[in-house]
Amino acid sequence: MALQLAGEGLVRVTGVPIPGPAAGMALLLAVLWWRPAWRAALQPTAHGLLAHLSLLFVPAGVGVIQHLARLGAKAWAIGVALTASTWIGMAVTAWTLRALLPRAPSPASPATAQDGQP
Template structure:
């Protein structure tokens, strides 16, 4: 299992390296996943070998969402009393994060002197 996880992480690392070295506007993990897919198509033996590990990962992926669900259920009564304020805070902070992210991107683009396409 450790070897198979290492294989997955190595492909992600290769994708990150390719994305950064070539300056591609594509996330490294996506490139790594495409390379892994190509490799699995070319070497079906590798696909057979890592299948059990990937099934375990996918089967337990939902555990990442459990803490958020527990938090919502644990404070369900607060939605009745503070629902409007919570909705405003969530929507406002999301909008603010998008605005700050876009402004940061524009500022960095100007800083490095990239041309407008």
């Protein structure tokens, strides 16, 4: 929570157009990279959150039901936006993979083999 608050403050001070919680998660990643021993301390909390992850979808579901009429009125635009963004995301992923695969070492290259085993 402290890192989320720090992320919110950082976003407000700098004016960076990203959500504060996302900045807080980036700060958490930096802290865990900088202090690997903290991973063990956060593990019980992470397991507790993951065990009850389905509860986090309840507010989103309530919001959808509450605005069902508005969503129905904009269904065509929402459908087009979802379809287009899915196809664009898949195309960008494919192009990125196609650009990066030639740079990847082959499975039989000496760089990946250890102790004479492929």
